[in-house]
Amino acid sequence: MTEVIATKKPSIQMTDSALAHVVALREKQGKDLCLRVGVRQGGCSGMSYVMDFEDPSQIRDDDEICDYSGFKLVCDRKSMLYVYGLVLDYSDAMIGGGFQFTNPNAAQSCGCGKSFAV
DSSP states (O other): OOOOOOOOOOOSSSOOHHHHHHHHHHHHHSSOOOEEEEEEEEESEEEEEEEEEEOOOOOTTTOEEEEEEEEEEEEEEHHHHHHOOOOOEEETTTOOOEEEEEOOOOOOOOOOSSEEOO
């Protein structure tokens, strides 16, 4: 009998490009930080994405933690309702570059891609 091992897909996915860029930014900070991703009211479409580095001591018991080979991405439970399945990508293109959010829960997104509606 062959053993099947289920692997849990992270709640928020990061492309290799996004992970490499975030790790490089963290190294410039000179500290062991995690990346907090979430949403807040505002933006052109009603809700906007927020992300920032944070000290791992600030991780709360009810936060969702996605581990990428030792790099932690965290998200609060309320935001997770809106971003579950999100794919975070990064492009260094001159036009349209930067972080891009592909959110399967968004009914519509603004032209800049930094805000959405559900």
